[in-house]
Amino acid sequence: MIAVVPLWNSPPLDLTLDLGEIHVWRVSLAQTESCLQSLQQTLSTDERTKADRFVFPKDRSQFIVSRGALRAILSRYLNISSHILRFDYNPYGKPSLIVAQGGNTLRFNLSHSRGMALIAITKNRDIGVDIEGLNANFYCLEIAEKFFSPLENSVLRSLPEHLQATAFFTCWTRKEAYIKAVGKGLSIPLNKFDVSLAPGEPAALLNVEGNPEEASKWSLIELFPSSYMVAAVAVAGDCWKLHCWEWTGEF
Template sequence: MLGSVVWTDAPSLPLLRPDEIHVWQSHLIVDVPAESLLRSHLSEDENKRAARFRFDRDRDRFITARGTLRTLLARYLQKRPQDVQFLFGQEGKPALVPQSAGATLSFNLSHSQDVAVFAFGWNRNIGIDVERVRPDVECETIAHDYFSAGEIQSLARLPRQQRAEGFFLCWTRKEAYIKACGGGLQIPLDSFDVSLEPGNPARFLAGVHPSWHISSFMAGNEYPVALVYDGLPVTLQFFSLGRDPHCLPSAC
């Protein structure tokens, strides 16, 4: 697996500098009081969306992820979580409406099973993606359908026991770039190349403008994360909300 980064405890008041990106991780399984508080932060539309989920686990994960996002944004903007307002691009990427006083605060989130990750920065495009490495996935079949020729060859050269890891490293890196661009399906996955060898740094190899940067790290032992952003290089700060994502120190 990738080398792990140091996830520090949540700061009482996160100070985000222009030359930084803050990355947060949290769990999506919380107790009933925590979920109730997070649900109270959601808008009417978000609560309606939550009610449409067929399975309870999917509804609960949505509530926790969206409620945590609102909690974190509220800290950066010094607002109440329920006062944060979103708008959505053509491909569904969320952003802050100008009335939320956050027109220049960029963010993105992703979750896989019970782990969620969030990224925040000023005046730049950001994309983040997390996936749990699952050995039962038909990695090589999916790669032939979606990866570039160079990535398919790189995956095939890996020892068989590393191919699942290599596949998910590649997948998260490609998804993070597409999310950062806000292009969705308009950007074919095979139109650009990323590195995928376990243990090596994440890199764009072809098809991406030099203004884009990529970083890859772990959230736990089984969850590779990729972060993509544009503009000048930044310092990354890593914070963990543990199993109480509703409760930042200054709010407890």
């Protein structure tokens, strides 16, 4: 799949999600106090309990905004109040809507980093998203040695030094998006499958160890949410139309 440098537009009032479409929402986690309080009121008891466990107020606020925005956005597709949405969780912790509220049809995933969240939504197929902030001073080669596959490490080390950090985070987001889409988290070892990472190379799942047919079942989409962040979406199948929306705090 090609890289996408999207325009993050305000969604139409008559928002719809058709089969084959993917909607990705960009959410700023820096909201006003009044917005924060309104979002908190929509959270479930267990979500509020989790929010209260955060030691630092900033982390607590960002959790409330990310979960509250997720509820607000899903409620637009379902045409029901955000506070009544209920989630199930699979054995690895991936959330989904309960079946009675469209969990069999509407699929979503959320990721956040450095004050920004992305929420990816589609129908009738698994989806995962990951966002990471770029860090030129990150010890990328050392971390890659522990978590990336031999092929990925070979490609990463072959790149000019000034490109290695961006390639590292590009690789990381693609791998995270895939394991989140599959829904098994880090029970899938990151070094047991390969993704593309070289600059200019199309985003792709290249190979999954022990499962030669798996790579052909998935599409990867590279996104650039800002000048200092990279992101990726993994989705089952290869027929898609992408829309990128900006969440502006509406309920």
